[in-house]
Amino acid sequence: MIRQGIAGLALALLVLGQTHATARAETFRLTSLDWPPYSGATLPDQGYSVKVAREAFAAMGHALEVEFYPWKRAVQTGLGEGYVGYFPEYHSDDLAAGACAFSDPAGSGPLGLVESTRAPLAWTTLDDLKGRHIGVVSGYVTTPGLAERARAGTLVLEAVTDDLTNIRKVAAGRIDAAEIDANVMTWLVDQNPELKGSVQMSPHLLDKKKLYVCFQKTETGSMARSIFNEGLKKITLPAVMAVQ
Structure with a gap:
């Protein structure tokens, strides 16, 4: 009887453990x-x-x-x-x-500005972008320095729905530059060969964004x-x- 009780308890504990493990997955x-x-x-x-x-x-x-x-x-x-x-x-x-x-x-990426190869930006600080039209993506977190200058009216931010649209606007000369992750820019240009040679990343990064x-x-x-x-x-x- 004692052995049966111990065996039953062991089985119950095993089932309970399996159930608990399943519940945790x-x-x-x-x-x-x-x-x-x-x-x-x-x-x-x-x-x-x-x-x-x-x-x-x-x-x-x-x-x-x-x-x-x-x-x-x-x-x-x-x-x-x-x-x-x-x-x-x-x-x-x-x-x-x-x-x-x-x-x-959970990772990081190099955030910068994509610019036209025909009209590269000459800038060291964000103040050098005075009067420029910079593309951003609606809903993305914009670099604070850019947002602050846009609110002050020293530059203009133009929002679109995605990064590829911004790259195409830069290539066509419709905006001066666009905020973008450098890895995203490289991938999108590689996938859209018509853009190759018309755009590039500005050598100055805005940030290494986590x-x-x-x-x-x-x-x-x-x-x-x-x-x-x-x-x-x-x-x-x-x-x-x-x-x-």
Whole structure:
């Protein structure tokens, strides 16, 4: 009787342990955008940022599903029901005070200005861009120095829906430059051969921007954020995204 009781208890504990392990294995859902080479439905591993995020969750025994939308919809959807957030995002105080609980840095990218090869910019500081028309993408976090000067009226920011449109506007001479990640610019120009030779990155970078996941400020979002941050410590970032 005692042996049967012990055997029954052992079996119950085994089943309980298996059930608990299964309950802890979650599939988290994030949204993203087509922003090659960092994210995109058709990219290898769906892009560097998605690969990092998926590996971080996997290192902790969890899975990740990513859905891709235009940027504004990605943000809206990722902050809605059934998701835990969206990425990749630049840090901003406004977002941190609002909807975003930012992850630890999950990579970085070189942010600069794409310019025309026919009319390259001569600038060292942002004040040298006085009077220039600079393209930005609607909904992206704009470099504070550019935003401040636009509010002061010393330069003009023109917003479009995506980076490729900005590159084409620069190539056509419709704007003087556009804010863009250098890796994104290189990828888009490589994929659109008609742009080769007409645009280039300005040699001065605006910043080396860290990339984050914006997690929802919910109980599930907080849990996903903690798991993700722990997983980041267990993986190696791709060289192109190394945080400096």
